[in-house]
Amino acid sequence: MKVSIEKDYYKILGVNKSSKVSDIKKRYRELARKHHPDTNQGSQKSEEQFKQISEAYEVLGNAKKRKEYDQLRTNGRRGRSAHSPGNRNEPYNDPFDFGRQYTRQGPRENRQDPFSQPPFADEPVMDPDMPTRGFDLQFMVDVPFVVAALGGTIPYTYDKHVTCPECKGSGVNDFEDPCTECQGKQRVVKTVTLDIDIPSGVADQYTLKFPRQGGSGRNGGPLGDLMVKVCIEKHPHFKKVKSDVHSVVAISPELAEKGGLLEIQLLDSKTTIHVEDGTLTGEELRIPGAGSTQPWGKKRGDFVVKFRIDENLRKKRAG
Numbered sequence: 001m002k003v004s005i006e007k008d009y010y011k012i013l014g015v016n017k018s019s020k021v022s023d024i025k026k027r028y029r030e031l032a033r034k035h036h037p038d039t040n041q042g043s044q045k046s047e048e049q050f051k052q053i054s055e056a057y058e059v060l061g062n063a064k065k066r067k068e069y070d071q072l073r074t075n076g077r078r079g080r081s082a083h084s085p086g087n088r089n090e091p092y093n094d095p096f097d098f099g100r101q102y103t104r105q106g107p108r109e110n111r112q113d114p115f116s117q118p119p120f121a122d123e124p125v126m127d128p129d130m131p132t133r134g135f136d137l138q139f140m141v142d143v144p145f146v147v148a149a150l151g152g153t154i155p156y157t158y159d160k161h162v163t164c165p166e167c168k169g170s171g172v173n174d175f176e177d178p179c180t181e182c183q184g185k186q187r188v189v190k191t192v193t194l195d196i197d198i199p200s201g202v203a204d205q206y207t208l209k210f211p212r213q214g215g216s217g218r219n220g221g222p223l224g225d226l227m228v229k230v231c232i233e234k235h236p237h238f239k240k241v242k243s244d245v246h247s248v249v250a251i252s253p254e255l256a257e258k259g260g261l262l263e264i265q266l267l268d269s270k271t272t273i274h275v276e277d278g279t280l281t282g283e284e285l286r287i288p289g290a291g292s293t294q295p296w297g298k299k300r301g302d303f304v305v306k307f308r309i310d311e312n313l314r315k316k317r318a319g
């Protein structure tokens, strides 16, 4: 068929340039029902309108043709065919070949266009063209201890529905047959990686919600959400008590007896502390503000050093 850029197909269908394919289909069906020749006793006017509507839908209902049409209209290259001459007599592209379509019996598997049903029959209860929301997804994610305490991002890889890249979510190819990539389902399963933000001080088993990071919908329906349950990994040396972080630090008997300086590992840095002389196992040293961030806050708890005198660290006498 020849695309006429003289005609405003959007105006003919009463839609606008930003209308979704699903809305265009819906509008087309309403108009086609109204102006169908069979229901208008062969009225010349209705027949002409019906042809116009069908021609408009033939273009706007197809993502590729619509794009070409939009480009031609924008560029103002009048009278140029959007299709190669070889396609002009292609029967599947002929918008006026209604006889073929109306006499088709039985549903065509997976077909998404309005003609999958006998023309203008009662709507099925579940409208296959109705926009539906994508799936909400729920996962558990292991979060390193320090990331949970101080916040950060971790890459998370998961599978979800995405809009079919081949048919751009229309479910059909240029010939209005089911898209081979998605089998007309408009979407395909794809593995994606999302950098998820872990808020500082997040509690174990807390569920984070990431709106619109779930599966793609159908017929222009909205994306689902992603829900991630935080599972904080155990740390070999640190333990969280509310916003404080406790750490058991082994010291030699000599250091415990005489006192002195000792470098220790904090959450994200090292620091040097002073061990008092006469320190006993179980005694604590508190470093204010070096613990975990308080949930949803900026203040940090304390880092609590618990000393343990380790006989294995006793210095062996030389000789």
Ligand SMILES: [Zn+2]
Pocket (backbone or CB within 6 Å): 164, 165, 166, 167, 168, 169, 170, 171, 172, 179, 180, 181, 182, 183, 184, 185, 186, 187
């Ligand atoms: Zn597809």
